[in-house]
Amino acid sequence: xxxxxxxxETVGHIASRVPNAHRVFMRHGIDFCCGGHRPLAEASxxxxxxxxxxxxxxxxxxxxxxxxxVNWEERSSMEIISFIVDHYHRPLKTALPRLEELxxxxxxxxxxxxxxxxxxxxxxxxxxxxxLTAHMAKEERVLFPAILADNRRxxxxxxxxxxxxxxxxxxxxxxxxxxxNDFTLPEDACNTFRAYWEELSSLDRELxxxxxxxxxxxxxxxxxx
Numbered sequence: 001x002x003x004x005x006x007x008x009e010t011v012g013h014i015a016s017r018v019p020n021a022h023r024v025f026m027r028h029g030i031d032f033c034c035g036g037h038r039p040l041a042e043a044s045x046x047x048x049x050x051x052x053x054x055x056x057x058x059x060x061x062x063x064x065x066x067x068x069x070v071n072w073e074e075r076s077s078m079e080i081i082s083f084i085v086d087h088y089h090r091p092l093k094t095a096l097p098r099l100e101e102l103x104x105x106x107x108x109x110x111x112x113x114x115x116x117x118x119x120x121x122x123x124x125x126x127x128x129x130x131x132l133t134a135h136m137a138k139e140e141r142v143l144f145p146a147i148l149a150d151n152r153r154x155x156x157x158x159x160x161x162x163x164x165x166x167x168x169x170x171x172x173x174x175x176x177x178x179x180x181n182d183f184t185l186p187e188d189a190c191n192t193f194r195a196y197w198e199e200l201s202s203l204d205r206e207l208x209x210x211x212x213x214x215x216x217x218x219x220x221x222x223x224x225x
Contacts, residue, residue, distance in 0.1 A: 003062050005055050011043045012036020012216030016073050020061035022209055028054070033211035034163075034170040072217045080218050081144050088210040089136045095203065096129040102196040110193060114186060121179045125200075129174045132207075134164050147222055159219050166211045173204050 003018050015021045015032040025032040028047045035043065044051045072080055103122040111118060143158045176181070183201045185194060 003055075003059050005040065005058055007044075007051050007055075008039050010036060010216075011038055011040055012212060014016060014058065015212055016217055017071055018058055018062050021058055022212070023063050024054070024057045026205065026208065031170065031208075032206045033215055034167050036212060036216040043052065057079035065199075072213060077147055077218060077221065081148065082215065084210065084213060084218075085140065085144070087099065088206065088213075092132065092136065092203075092206075094209075096132060099125055099196070099199050099203065100129055102192065106193050106196050109190060110186075110188070113188065117179060120193060121176065124172060124175055126178065128169065131165065132169065133173075135162070135169075152222070153225065155222055157201070159223065163215060163219065166215055169207065169209065173207060174224075176200055176204065 003014075005014055005018065011025065011030060011032045013036075015025060015036065022032055023029075025043075028049050030043045030047050030049075040054070041051055044054050048098055072083075100122075103118070103125050107115070107118045107122055138158075139162065143155075143162060146158065180197060180200060183197045183204075185197055189197075
């Protein structure tokens with residue numbers, strides 16, 4: 001499948017329309033959510049990747065499970081918001097307390113050997129959990145109803161606040177990656193330790209796609225209207 005990608009096309013637009021593009025971007029550490037406004041050529045240089053090879057990988061990725069891909073640019077704002085709440089917000093409200101509990105359990109069991117890694121990680125997860133919980137509440141109670149009511153006069157400032165909070169969440173995800181050495185388990189990791197790393201990896205993956213859907217599709221549409 002030839003995707004017709006041009007080096008000038010933005011990373012966010014590619015992630016929106018090309019099946020499985022996000023997998024390629026995540027593999028190469030290319031920010032497609034908060035940094036989705038950048039042209040592919042610029043993003044590839046920053047990631048030290050050849051643009052031609054990157055486009056080939058994107059073409060190949062589009063061949064896999066492409067029937068499951070949803071082009072959200074063709075969906076209504078109501079459909080996008082419903083998907084965000086059902087697919088991201090609700091699971092996240094369950095996952096965040098579980099992550100905090102896992103972190104505490106792993107620290108109790110492995111703090112003696114891995115406390116230098118686990119203690120700052122636990123504090124970071126708690127901070128991220130509190131911020132995301134408040135962020136989702138603001139979206140569900142204020143921003144999303146205003147979008148659905150087409151109340152454009154009051155949307156600019158709330159969207160700017162949400163985007164700033166998205167950038168902060170993205171920075172914290174990068175800190176999580178550094179503290180976990182890209183989710184590399186120590187040799188003495190138990191099953192709970194493994195579950196903690198897997199949950200953190202899932203958070204990293206899901207939250208980036210969540211932010212991409214808002215930053216690069218929903219918010220630009222609303223502001224353009």
